[in-house]
Amino acid sequence: MRAAGLNAVQTYIEWSTHEPLNGEFNFEGQNDIVEFIRTAESVGFLVLLRLGPFIDAERDMGGFPFWLMSNNSLIELRTSSKSYVRYVDRYYSKLLPLLKPLLYSNGGPVIMLQIENEYGSYPACDFKYTAHLRDLVRSYLGDAVILYSTDGAGDAFVKCGKNEGVYTTIDFGPNTDVIEAFGVQRRHQLRGPYVNSEYYPGWLDVWGKPHAEVSSIIVALTLEVMLLQNASVNIYMFHGGTSFGFTSGAILSGDSYQPCVTSYDYDAPMTEAGDPTPKYFLIRNIISQFLPLPPMPEPSPKPKMNVGPIELTFVGGLPEIIRTAGRAPVSAMYPLSFEDVNHGHGIMMYMTNVTFRAPNPAVLKVPRIGDRGYVYVDGVYRGMLSRMDNVYEMLLPIKKGSALWILVENQGRVSVGGGTLDRKGIIANVTLGSRVLTGWEMLPIQERAYKTLTAKAKSATERSKLQSHEGFGVYVAEFKLLQPELLDTFLRLDGWTKGFAYLNGHPLGRYWPERGPQVTLYVPSVYFMLNNTLVVVEQEEAPCKPSQSCTVSFVSKPEINGPVPEDEKAQAGGRLTTRRIPE
Numbered sequence: 001m002r003a004a005g006l007n008a009v010q011t012y013i014e015w016s017t018h019e020p021l022n023g024e025f026n027f028e029g030q031n032d033i034v035e036f037i038r039t040a041e042s043v044g045f046l047v048l049l050r051l052g053p054f055i056d057a058e059r060d061m062g063g064f065p066f067w068l069m070s071n072n073s074l075i076e077l078r079t080s081s082k083s084y085v086r087y088v089d090r091y092y093s094k095l096l097p098l099l100k101p102l103l104y105s106n107g108g109p110v111i112m113l114q115i116e117n118e119y120g121s122y123p124a125c126d127f128k129y130t131a132h133l134r135d136l137v138r139s140y141l142g143d144a145v146i147l148y149s150t151d152g153a154g155d156a157f158v159k160c161g162k163n164e165g166v167y168t169t170i171d172f173g174p175n176t177d178v179i180e181a182f183g184v185q186r187r188h189q190l191r192g193p194y195v196n197s198e199y200y201p202g203w204l205d206v207w208g209k210p211h212a213e214v215s216s217i218i219v220a221l222t223l224e225v226m227l228l229q230n231a232s233v234n235i236y237m238f239h240g241g242t243s244f245g246f247t248s249g250a251i252l253s254g255d256s257y258q259p260c261v262t263s264y265d266y267d268a269p270m271t272e273a274g275d276p277t278p279k280y281f282l283i284r285n286i287i288s289q290f291l292p293l294p295p296m297p298e299p300s301p302k303p304k305m306n307v308g309p310i311e312l313t314f315v316g317g318l319p320e321i322i323r324t325a326g327r328a329p330v331s332a333m334y335p336l337s338f339e340d341v342n343h344g345h346g347i348m349m350y351m352t353n354v355t356f357r358a359p360n361p362a363v364l365k366v367p368r369i370g371d372r373g374y375v376y377v378d379g380v381y382r383g384m385l386s387r388m389d390n391v392y393e394m395l396l397p398i399k400k401g402s403a404l405w406i407l408v409e410n411q412g413r414v415s416v417g418g419g420t421l422d423r424k425g426i427i428a429n430v431t432l433g434s435r436v437l438t439g440w441e442m443l444p445i446q447e448r449a450y451k452t453l454t455a456k457a458k459s460a461t462e463r464s465k466l467q468s469h470e471g472f473g474v475y476v477a478e479f480k481l482l483q484p485e486l487l488d489t490f491l492r493l494d495g496w497t498k499g500f501a502y503l504n505g506h507p508l509g510r511y512w513p514e515r516g517p518q519v520t521l522y523v524p525s526v527y528f529m530l531n532n533t534l535v536v537v538e539q540e541e542a543p544c545k546p547s548q549s550c551t552v553s554f555v556s557k558p559e560i561n562g563p564v565p566e567d568e569k570a571q572a573g574g575r576l577t578t579r580r581i582p583e
Contacts, residue, residue, distance in 0.1 A: 002043050002294055003284070004284040004287060004293075006238065007045065009046075010047075011047070011049065012057055013033055013049060013051055014055055014057075014059060015055075016061065016063055021065075022067045022071065045109060046111050047108075047109045048197075051092075051115065053133075054077070054122075056249075057264075057415070058243070058249050059247055060345070060413045061415065066338070067342065068084070068087060069423060070339045070342050071083075073423065076124075077420060078129065079124050079129050080132060085132060088136075092137070096140035104144075113141070113146075113148070114148050114149065114197070115147050115148070115166055116133060116149065116161075118150055118151055118416075119160060120152065127160075130161075134163055147165070149162060150198055151168070151170055152172070153172040153176065153180075153184050153185070158170065158187075169195035170196060171197055172200075173214075174222040178225045178226055181196075182229060193232050194226070194229055195231065195232045196232075202240075203266065203267065204264070204266065205263065205265075205517055206259060207388070207516070208388075208515045208565055209564060210517055211267075211562075219282070220286050223235075224286045224289075235283070239268060239270040240264055240265035240267075240273075241264040242264055242272050244262070245509060246345035248261065248264075249412045249413055249414065249416075250413065251415070251416070252414045252417060252422075257371065257387045260412060261510075261518040261560075262509030262510050263518050263522065271558070273304070273490075275302060276298075276300070280299075305486070305488075306553070306555055306556050307481065308553035310554075312475035312534065312550045315453045315454060316456075316457075316473070324452040325444065325446060326444075329441040334429055334436075335442070340425075345410055347445045347539075348408050348442060348443060349443040350406040350425070351403065351404070351405050352430075352439050353402070354400055355400070357399075358398060358435065360399055361395045362398055363394070364393060364396045364432055365393040366406070369385050370408070370424040371411040371412075372386050372387070373407065373426070376404070377402050387411075398432065409539060410424040447502075447507075450474055450535050454474075473542055473546060474537050475538065475542065477552075479531075479532050480531055480532070481529070481530060488525050489523050489525075490556070491521040492552065493511050495542075495550075496542060496550075497541045498515075501521065503534050506527045515565065516563050516565075517563075519560070520559045522558065523554065
């Protein structure tokens with residue numbers, strides 16, 4: 001990044017990362033924001049921090065911790081409501097003192113801090129709230145630091161997003177009328193430089209839609225126009241990223257729920273693996289016309305490694321997962337959400353028994369599900385419910401006394417707009433025929449369940465007890481790496497359908513090559529060791545029977561622009577489906 005001529009780095013600080021559970025704070029290791037800022041300083045960067053508490057960034061719940069809904073399912077996020085603000089105050093009381101020594105006025109690299117994020121796009125328009133955030137930050141950090149806001153380049157956005165005593169900036173992408181956009185900023189910020197604090201060189205991806213691509217030439221030309229206006233520009237994203245584990249969010253367009261992929265490569269100038277793209281060099285050339293480039297060589301792609309194929313062994317299906325879930329089930333008359341039982345992410349099993357005589361077959365209705373439900377009757381898989389695909393009912397062969405299981409996957413909470421209060425699991429009463437099903441047990445599946453299954457699989461006695469269940473299964477591989485140098489790579493799961501993976505306890509994220517566009521998962525070299533354990537949790541269909549070995553490979557080339565169902569429709573109709581960002 002520095003070699004491209006950039007002189008500052010801007011980053012979000014995500015609340016859910018630093019307080020994943022209520023009152024449990026983590027600013028160490030991967031979450032050490034102080035070390036990150038010092039590292040940026042060491043290579044010559046100034047730093048701009050985006051404090052939130054809302055960040056969006058296509059992250060789960062827009063960066064809010066899920067437990068806010070566990071305490072109050074109707075909590076009024078992003079308002080001056082006391083039930084919400086008290087948690088913000090507590091979080092900032094831990095975060096802001098860490099940042100004070102890093103301010104520019106104290107000899108550090110931090111020159112600006114952002115209050116909230118695109119607040120003008122949120123319907124609340126609560127000036128009391130944004131003023132509280134401003135005053136709270138000032139109370140910890142003083143008056144010497146510059147605070148700023150970011151909003152879309154429209155008067156309606158800036159009207160509710162601006163904040164007295166806070167510098168107003170705007171954001172927009174390529175192909176925008178730059179003069180008109182900065183005119184919006186000037187109408188609300190009478191003095192000071194033009195600032196585009198979020199200039200989009202790419203766009204996000206969602207499952208089942210073509211990979212977003214943005215013209216490198218148009219990105220570079222629009223950047224040049226802004227710099228000719230003597231504007232300050234932050235390129236979001238300049239370096240692509242990865243939403244490891246279950247941290248990716250979702251988009252809600254009307255009633256259409258669209259979960260985001262694991263990769264946040266973003267068609268950025270640098271890939272999620274840190275490699276420069278042609279877009280990088282075009283931007284570097286534009287910057288060089290306005291600022292001297294630092295005396296360092298042009299970057300080149302880093303070498304990657306190939307490992308495999310690697311054989312994985314089946315270590316358990318649903319019966320084994322239920323026995324080793326890691327938590328006791330929670331009982332209730334009616335279904336409880338993930339948040340009701342303080343289960344943030346992943347999957348949860350809902351179990352009940354049919355206590356009445358129903359039509360056979362009978363219509364099962366789950367009018368609100370978050371987000372994907374796998375339905376089993378007496379241990380036999382019968383079908384799927386899906387918020388993404390608008391499937392909320394099915395015809396079931398069932399009788400009195402049958403055991404009904406619904407394994408529900410949280411595919412990511414909505415990350416922006418009024419839909420961020422996005423509860424997961426079964427959110428409404430379930431009916432079979434005309435009767436409401438009652439007497440439910442909710443079993444959250446914890447990560448340690450997969451570790452337990454892995455350990456048990458080493459016993460021949462335990463392996464002999466394994467029961468095969470159609471669809472869901474946990475698969476494990478243990479392998480050695482003898483390479484003299486560990487390199488970044490990409491996990492490729494050809495033939496697998498949908499699930500998630502762990503390497504040495506590190507959550508790699510969700511895979512769904514059947515839907516695309518993402519096919520491979522980025523794996524940093526630091527996740528590998530001499531002796532490695534790979535766990536793949538397949539939710540739908542593995543490419544082998546439980547009695548056989550399945551394979552995966554680590555490959556040197558990523559594939560995030562794979563085929564999607566929309567491509568097949570396009571080929572049938574003769575249309576082009578390359579997706580472009582909105583202008």
